[in-house]
Amino acid sequence: MIINNVPMKGLTSEEYEKAIKISWKPQLQYAWDNGIGIGKYLASLKEGMILAAYCQKCGRIMLPARAFCEMCWRPTDRYVTVKDTGVVNTYAICHINWDASRLKPDEPRHIPAVIEIDGASQGQGILHILGNVEPSNVKIGMKVKAVWKPAAERTGSITDIRFFEPY
Amino acid sequence: MKERVAIVGIGVTGFFSVSPSLSFKELTYTAAVKAYEDAGLHPKDIDSFITASEDFMEGYSIFDEYVPDQMGAVMRPVQTVTADFLQALGIGWMMINTGRFRIIAVESHSKASNVKTLDEVKAFALDPVYIRPLKENSDFLAGLEMNRFLTETGNTEEQCAHVVVKNKANALKNPHAAHAAKLTVDDVLSSNPISHPLKELDAAKAADGAVMVVLASEKEAKALCKKPIWICGISWFSGQGNPWSRTFAYADYAQLAAQKAYKMAGISNPIKDLDFAEISDEYSYKELQHLESIGVARKGEAGFLTQSGATLADGIFPVNISGGLIGVGNTFEAAAGIMVYDAVMQLRHEAGMRQIPNACRGLVQSWRGVPTATGAVAILSNE
Numbered sequence: 001m002i003i004n005n006v007p008m009k010g011l012t013s014e015e016y017e018k019a020i021k022i023s024w025k026p027q028l029q030y031a032w033d034n035g036i037g038i039g040k041y042l043a044s045l046k047e048g049m050i051l052a053a054y055c056q057k058c059g060r061i062m063l064p065a066r067a068f069c070e071m072c073w074r075p076t077d078r079y080v081t082v083k084d085t086g087v088v089n090t091y092a093i094c095h096i097n098w099d100a101s102r103l104k105p106d107e108p109r110h111i112p113a114v115i116e117i118d119g120a121s122q123g124q125g126i127l128h129i130l131g132n133v134e135p136s137n138v139k140i141g142m143k144v145k146a147v148w149k150p151a152a153e154r155t156g157s158i159t160d161i162r163f164f165e166p167y
Numbered sequence: 168m169k170e171r172v173a174i175v176g177i178g179v180t181g182f183f184s185v186s187p188s189l190s191f192k193e194l195t196y197t198a199a200v201k202a203y204e205d206a207g208l209h210p211k212d213i214d215s216f217i218t219a220s221e222d223f224m225e226g227y228s229i230f231d232e233y234v235p236d237q238m239g240a241v242m243r244p245v246q247t248v249t250a251d252f253l254q255a256l257g258i259g260w261m262m263i264n265t266g267r268f269r270i271i272a273v274e275s276h277s278k279a280s281n282v283k284t285l286d287e288v289k290a291f292a293l294d295p296v297y298i299r300p301l302k303e304n305s306d307f308l309a310g311l312e313m314n315r316f317l318t319e320t321g322n323t324e325e326q327c328a329h330v331v332v333k334n335k336a337n338a339l340k341n342p343h344a345a346h347a348a349k350l351t352v353d354d355v356l357s358s359n360p361i362s363h364p365l366k367e368l369d370a371a372k373a374a375d376g377a378v379m380v381v382l383a384s385e386k387e388a389k390a391l392c393k394k395p396i397w398i399c400g401i402s403w404f405s406g407q408g409n410p411w412s413r414t415f416a417y418a419d420y421a422q423l424a425a426q427k428a429y430k431m432a433g434i435s436n437p438i439k440d441l442d443f444a445e446i447s448d449e450y451s452y453k454e455l456q457h458l459e460s461i462g463v464a465r466k467g468e469a470g471f472l473t474q475s476g477a478t479l480a481d482g483i484f485p486v487n488i489s490g491g492l493i494g495v496g497n498t499f500e501a502a503a504g505i506m507v508y509d510a511v512m513q514l515r516h517e518a519g520m521r522q523i524p525n526a527c528r529g530l531v532q533s534w535r536g537v538p539t540a541t542g543a544v545a546i547l548s549n550e
Binding site for chain 2: 022024026027028029030031032033034035036037038039067068070071073
């Protein structure tokens with residue numbers, strides 16, 4: 001069997017341009033139902049509050065709010081408002097955008113972080129962005145506070161909190 | 168001798184055109200709580216968990232990361248299976264057969280109402296080189312299969328309409344059904360053409376809902392459960408995948424899966440040995456084609472059987488007492504779950520208004536939908 005005809009190399013850019021190709025742009029759109037737990041959490045954000053759920057069996061105050069305790073396998077007992085302050089559990093300094101393009105040297109770096117919210121049980125953090133802080137000044141364990149959008153601009157989204165800043 | 172495997176718990180949510188009051192996690196949680204309660208178990212008693220799901224339907228890639236909470240499976244072994252519910256059930260059955268697992272939970276759900284471009288998702292399943300560039304709605308594959316099937320077997324559009332009338336009427340007695348209706352054959356025949364000979368009412372409409380089954384080994388099942396429902400045979404096949412070279416007159420995947428499941432269950436004459444069947448009717452003609460493929464009807468006779476009333480709930484061989492996908496709703500990966508639920512209720516003699524007398528053994532058959540030639544068959548028995 002002769003396999004010499006199979007080119008064991010990639011195409012050059014020129015060859016690729018000439019090659020016959022098939023392309024398809026999928027139109028995939030979704031609108032996920034929030035249901036009870038997520039629905040209440042987002043509605044609270046719109047009101048400028050962070051909502052947790054309390055399970056009286058394990059005693060956890062869980063974030064984000066949820067309809068059932070996945071550890072105790074029972075409905076949560078009530079929803080409780082927690083503070084909008086917390087402590088940085090961990091963070092990353094992003095030098096690239098969502099689409100992996102590089103940030104220009106003078107553009108501010110994004111600092112996503114896990115924030116352990118005051119009033120929630122240990123380990124019950126939320127993911128958000130840090131702001132008003134130089135990346136070099138961010139520390140694990142740093143105390144931060146939510147900076148909210150004005151009430152009229154809030155839509156019931158996690159971005160109703162603009163970012164968390166040191167206080 | 169290998170231990171047998173039984174269904175020892177089952178739960179469903181009910182099925183709806185839309186379900187905005189519950190997230191997919193809350194929907195599944197509802198079915199899971201019912202299934203565990205039915206089995207008298209706590210999720211900690213489950214050895215391993217399976218979800219049948221398809222990322223494109225969920226709107227998440229790597230969807231398996233999003234399933235443990237609502238199954239009670241946090242920090243437990245979980246897998247998703249990108250396949251039909253009945254295939255997932257078969258995987259659970261095999262896991263117990265290894266002897267390494269005693270109890271397995273199998274879940275599937277649909278939030279089809281959340282997929283805003285459902286036809287685009289279906290189109291994405293079409294071959295990108297040989298089919299998609301034609302730019303036809305994927306229902307055209309059902310239209311051309313139906314056309315050849317009817318022409319070659321002599322079944323008629325009117326007989327297909329009888330399937331729709333029967334299944335939607337059966338669904339009137341099913342409190343879980345989303346698309347029950349009292350229709351006439353003329354209503355179906357005069358409904359909007361989709362892809363001739365396929366008409367609007369020939370196609371099952373989508374629904375949301377969740378189902379969970381708890382499987383157990385024979386020893387566990389007998390200890391746990393007064394009415395274990397045994398899986399006596401289960402099999403799935405993929406037939407000729409390319410729609411341009413299929414045998415449209417019958418469904419090869421269904422024929423192969425049925426033959427194997429019959430052999431496992433010791434069934435030689437399906438009509439005599441089985442009391443009822445739940446058959447994939449995603450399109451009306453599919454019920455007829457599947458019935459002929461699995462040997463319940465001879466070639467060209469499924470339509471006549473249907474028209475004569477033989478497959479009504481009080482007929483000699485009831486088919487889709489649940490209402491099928493046409494009556495209950497098409498829940499995609501979860502579709503066979505609805506059928507398994509109804510079969511289990513029949514075999515436990517707990518089907519209420521839908522109960523047929525002396526149900527002992529039933530068949531559930533699934534199809535993965537357009538454009539596939541993949542499907543499964545399971546034989547369930549109460550003895």
